[in-house]
Amino acid sequence: MEEKAEQPTAHALNSDADVALSALQKVEFSSASHPIHWSSIKKWPIIAVYCLLQVFVTLSTTTYVSAEFLVQEKYGGSTQVVALGQSMFIVGTAVGPAFLGPLSDIGGRKWIYVVSIGVYAILNIGTALARNLPMLIIFQFLCGAAGSTALSNVAGTIADLFGDLDGAGQPMALFVMSANYGPSIGSPIGELIAENEHLGLPWIFWINVIIAGGFAIIMCFIPETLPRVVISKAAKAHKSSDPTELAVMEERIDVLREIRFVTSMAFRIMLTEPIVTFLGIYNGFAYGLLYLYLDGVFDVFVVNNGLSYMSADLTFLNFVVSVTIMFAFVPVQTWFYKRDRMRNGGIGRPEARFLTSLLFVWGFPISLLWFAFTCDGSVSFWSPVIAGGLLGFCDPLLWLSMLNYIADSYTNVAASAIAAFLIPSFLIAAACCHIGIVMFHNLGAKWAMATLGFISFGLVALVYVLYFFGARIRARSKLARKH
Structure with a gap:
């Protein structure tokens, strides 16, 4: 959704430009060359490759954790x-x-993918050859920025190929699923590499270089999906004289203006839109739970339950099972939303995105408290594993609901609103990497997880407040959709 919405954002404060651009978007959809008209056989392999790219990039956040003891030994x-x-x-x-x-709206998404992942591969050479710890940390930051193309472009590619939120529901669920697969499988993969005497620390990064290079080459052969570029190329190839297609060909975007607008509007929304701010804060907490959970793996499964390091890391695969179940459940969530829209005279309420979350958000405190009070080794280790699996279902399902809610509520500035949502989310998740170390050291696994369980009641309250009072809150906003 993000990239599709970015096209009007550079002009979102100019009503005349908005009307013109909206008309232009209608022209794009009516064109036979629009990617939305491609066959499913063509569209799904494209989405599959880009979601696999996201799995690859996100697993880097946890492969590093398994090798931290090697980093400490070396540096x-x-x-x-x-x-x-x-x-x-x-x-x-x-x-x-x-x-x-915003860059992906200039010459298209394809070469942003190729170049950024190519740069990601090169930057991983720097991490593999780092001479000291500060150098390693700096290169890790740069790798994260380059690899973030999987976040900034995949959602937009889905919008290019499948259209509105209803049509893109299942592909977006695949996008969310892939974002959760990566961190889940990263820890055991990192453990395998770290424990192999023929590989060790540098190969955590050398393997990234090889795989990223392979992705960059493969993506060179994937077709462009940005409608403006696809339609323009088709019109030029057929020497079209259709004035509507010519209008698409002549569209120009000022990249610096677009970047300035998206960034400044994102911070404006963070400061003035409580809906987005609180969703971002709590999503940061929900996303950070993945890393906090990983911090407790050693204490819970190695110390308390006597598993090996590798077996302890494999317990993190419960998230893979859970997020796959979430993917299969999404059509149920979509059905509830469509039924609510029909009852509302065909008008979709953003709050209806939380219909299933009214039930499943309770999975956060239940799973965390369940984990906390069964993790001391007094019962089978399968109990905390299943508790973590419940969290792995509720977490991505709520994230998907939040993304759809924001895209529904801030249609004219969706790119900036999603950026305002993601920035605090990722910053808080990053902080959780350090908070978890302190919590598990000072409180122990039981009370660290219990504390998180008690905090998560705030997430339950937020969902209920938005569902029952979200329309009133949006009515006071200058940016949110009122009807």
């Missing part, structure tokens, strides 16, 4: 300083979309 530094390598990568993913998103 020295405290546990908190070494953890900066992970947290700064996450901060980089918050920074990158501010410029990679």
Whole structure:
């Protein structure tokens, strides 16, 4: 949704330009060359490759964790300083979309993918050959920024190919699923590499170089999906004289103006739109739970339950199972939303995106408290594993609901609104990498997880407040959709 909405944002304060651009978008959709008219056989492989790209990039956030003891052995530094390598990568993913998103509206998305992932591969050479810890941390930040193209462009590519939120519901669920697959499988993969005497620390990054290089080459052969570019090329190839297609060909975007607008509007929304601010804060907490959970793996499954390091890391795969179930559940959520829209005279309420979350948001405190009070080894280790699986279902489902809610509520400035939502999310998630170390050291696994469970009741309250009072809150906003 993000990239599709970015086209009008540079002119969002000019009503005449908005009307003209809206008409132009209608022209794009009516064109037979628009990617939305491509066959499913052509569209789904494109989405599959880009979602696999996201799995690859996001797993880097947790492969590093499994090798932190090697980083400490090689470079020295405290546990908190070494953890900066992970947290700064996450901060980089918050920074990158501010410029990679608008850039993709210039010459198209394809070459932004290719170039940014090519740069990601090169930057990983720097991490593999880092001479000291500060150098490693800096390169991790740069890698996060370059790799963030999987966040800033994949959602836009889905919008290019599948249209509105209803048509893109299942592809967006695949996007969310892939974002959660990466961190889940990264830890055991990192453990395998770290424990292999023939590989070790540098190969955590050398493997990234090889895979990223492979992705960059493969993506050279994937067709462009940005409608403006696709339609323009088709019109030129057929020497079209259709004035509507010519209007698409002549469209121009000022990239610097677009970047300035998206960034400044994002900060304006963060400061003036409580809906987005609180959703961003709590999504940061929800996203950070993945990393906080990883911090507790050693204490819970190695110390308390006597599993090996690798077996403990494999327990994180419960998130893979859970997020796959979430993907299968999304049509149910979509059905509830469509039924609500029909009852509302065909007008979709953004708050209806939370219909299923009214039930499943309770999974946050339930799963965390369940995990907390069964993680001491007094019962089977499968109990905290299943508790974590419940969290792995509720977490991405709520994230998807939040993304759809923001895209519904801030249609004219969706790119900036989503950026305002993601920036605090990723910054808080990065902070959780360090908070978890302190919490599990000072409180122990049981009370650290219990504390998170009690905090998560605030997330429950937020969803209920937005569902029942969201329309009133939006009515006071100058940017949110009122009807």
